Amino acid sequence: MGWSIICYGIDKFLVKHQFKIRQSAFSWGWLSMSTQHKLSVPTILDCDPGHDDALAIMLAAASAELNLIAVTTVAGNGGIERVTDNALRVCALAGIDNIRIAQGARNPLLSPATGAKSIHGESALDGAELPTPRLALERIGAVDLMADIVSSAKDPVTLIATGPLTNIALFIKMHPQLLIKINRISLMGGSTNRGNWTPLAEFNIWADPEAADIVFQSSINIFMTGLNISHQVLITKEIFSRLRGLDTHLSRTINPLLQFFAHTYDTVFGMPDPPLHDPIAVFAVSHPELMTFIECNVSVEKNGTLTRGATVVDIHGVTGKASNAKVAIGIDVDAFWYHMIQAIKELG
Numbered sequence: 226m227g228w229s230i231i232c233y234g235i236d237k238f239l240v241k242h243q244f245k246i247r248q249s250a251f252s253w254g255w256l257s258m259s260t261q262h263k264l265s266v267p268t269i270l271d272c273d274p275g276h277d278d279a280l281a282i283m284l285a286a287a288s289a290e291l292n293l294i295a296v297t298t299v300a301g302n303g304g305i306e307r308v309t310d311n312a313l314r315v316c317a318l319a320g321i322d323n324i325r326i327a328q329g330a331r332n333p334l335l336s337p338a339t340g341a342k343s344i345h346g347e348s349a350l351d352g353a354e355l356p357t358p359r360l361a362l363e364r365i366g367a368v369d370l371m372a373d374i375v376s377s378a379k380d381p382v383t384l385i386a387t388g389p390l391t392n393i394a395l396f397i398k399m400h401p402q403l404l405i406k407i408n409r410i411s412l413m414g415g416s417t418n419r420g421n422w423t424p425l426a427e428f429n430i431w432a433d434p435e436a437a438d439i440v441f442q443s444s445i446n447i448f449m450t451g452l453n454i455s456h457q458v459l460i461t462k463e464i465f466s467r468l469r470g471l472d473t474h475l476s477r478t479i480n481p482l483l484q485f486f487a488h489t490y491d492t493v494f495g496m497p498d499p500p501l502h503d504p505i506a507v508f509a510v511s512h513p514e515l516m517t518f519i520e521c522n523v524s525v526e527k528n529g530t531l532t533r534g535a536t537v538v539d540i541h542g543v544t545g546k547a548s549n550a551k552v553a554i555g556i557d558v559d560a561f562w563y564h565m566i567q568a569i570k571e572l573g
């Protein structure tokens with residue numbers, strides 16, 4: 226079956242909870258498929274491209290374990306028109322032409338969109354010239370497209386979220402009858418420790434804490450990958466060298482995009498080797514056996530005067546609140562990069 230638990234020296238409490246995850250994984254049938262019957266999970270990726278979102282789209286499109294049906298966009302790293310145009314251009318760049326793309330929320334539920342120019346630049350995806358879009362944008366919006374796909378899907382659908390959770394929260398509130406057909410949400414957001422956009426809040430959750438709160442309280446099967454994991458997955462000089470070594474049309478464009486990202490990350494956070502956050506939420510679906518999760522309660526701070534948008538992750542179960550998420554606490558970094566670079570290679 227190939228399921229292996231990587232404990233990273235954590236105590237028996239965590240091991241006990243990981244075991245629960247392992248059992249859940251088997252009961253969902255993730256890992257019961259032989260290589261002759263490879264699981265292909267119907268997937269919608271909701272994102273705000275964004276450099277790391279761009280690579281998340283590529284990993285999702287190239288992963289045989291996923292059937293990427295649609296990409297939906299949400300205001301986050303840039304305004305909604307920017308990130309939607311970026312999603313379309315990324316698909317053109319990577320030769321992804323068999324999916325649907327729809328534009329989603331222009332603003333978070335209660336607050337205005339702010340963007341993240343200091344990290345992603347004016348276009349939200351600065352650093353390289355991207356090709357003209359080839360796919361046409363859907364006439365319906367992101368939430369309607371999600372409902373259309375989920376209601377007509379034969380199998381339960383997985384949602385991967387790599388931006389603020391506005392679209393997902395709206396889907397949950399507008400289509401409660403469809404939630405039974407969502408088998409999981411794998412999201413990049415929050416952290417088990419500190420933040421990045423504020424000292425205690427990670428950008429995606431900080432950008433729309435009310436939406437994140439709706440998602441975490443939805444009773445949907447949630448996989449959370451936060452900064453505690455993504456800050457282990459760094460775009461090092463060695464990774465840049467491997468990308469250059471591919472010497473494909475795609476790698477030659479990705480390289481300056483990620484160089485831009487590395488430069489801003491160094492300027493803003495003093496991290497010359499920037500973390501590649503978003504594709505890990507894809508990896509959590511395609512290769513859960515290469516990550517470690519614990520079940521625990523995650524609450525979102527909506528009212529803190531200093532801590533709005535912080536994820537309060539109850540790793541030690543001290544609150545007595547029921548578990549509502551599987552929170553990533555470990556990843557096989559080398560295996561992640563193998564699959565990420567392989568995806569770029571396959572897309573050409």
Ligand SMILES: [Ca+2]
Pocket residue numbers: 272273274275277278301302387388503
């Ligand atoms: Ca993102």
